Amino acid sequence: MPNLIKNSKKRFRKSWKRLAKGLGRRIAVYRPDIRQECPACYYDKVNRVSSGVSKLSPGDPNYFVVGRCPVCNGKGVIVTTRKRCINGIVNWNPSGSGANSFTFTEAGWEGATKVEIKTEPCHLALLKGSKHVVIDGIVCKLAAAPIIRGLGGKDILVALLFTVNKPKLDSGEII
Numbered sequence: 197m198p199n200l201i202k203n204s205k206k207r208f209r210k211s212w213k214r215l216a217k218g219l220g221r222r223i224a225v226y227r228p229d230i231r232q233e234c235p236a237c238y239y240d241k242v243n244r245v246s247s248g249v250s251k252l253s254p255g256d257p258n259y260f261v262v263g264r265c266p267v268c269n270g271k272g273v274i275v276t277t278r279k280r281c282i283n284g285i286v287n288w289n290p291s292g293s294g295a296n297s298f299t300f301t302e303a304g305w306e307g308a309t310k311v312e313i314k315t316e317p318c319h320l321a322l323l324k325g326s327k328h329v330v331i332d333g334i335v336c337k338l339a340a341a342p343i344i345r346g347l348g349g350k351d352i353l354v355a356l357l358f359t360v361n362k363p364k365l366d367s368g369e370i371i
């Protein structure tokens with residue numbers, strides 16, 4: 197790679213880091229949970245809970261005779277939450293005007309609060325595959341696939357999300 201490009205890329209990365217640090221907020225991206233069958237008990241596929249029968253041999257510290265499996269607490273599955281924090285610029289209720297604005301169907305939007313985030317393009321796959329995103333403590337979902345947009349010759353990832361919990365009618369959030 198020519199040095200010039202390399203340097204400008206480095207410069208961008210540096211200036212982006214400054215920008216994201218200064219204006220950015222922590223955005224928690226949750227990927228779909230991993231659900232694994234409990235290693236200590238048999239799973240009851242009909243009732244979708246632990247069968248209450250130990251898979252392990254007596255002597256194993258997690259072996260149990262009766263009652264609730266101590267490993268999964270009777271759930272039969274072990275759920276692993278996958279969370280990753282990224283830095284980005286958060287813009288609640290973006291105006292949405294202009295040629296670059298997102299188009300979206302009204303159906304999914306009525307009463308929901310919009311939020312736009314800008315972050316590094318490297319987070320595209322992570323965001324696309326996300327289950328939900330938590331911004332300022334509020335659970336949000338992607339409104340559309342995130343896009344990479346050129347911003348002053350630099351690439352930036354822009355994603356539009358909406359809050360999952362619709363605001364109450366009397367909360368004053370709906371104008």
Ligand SMILES: [Zn+2]
Pocket residue numbers: 234235236237238246265266267268269270271272273
């Ligand atoms: Zn179990």
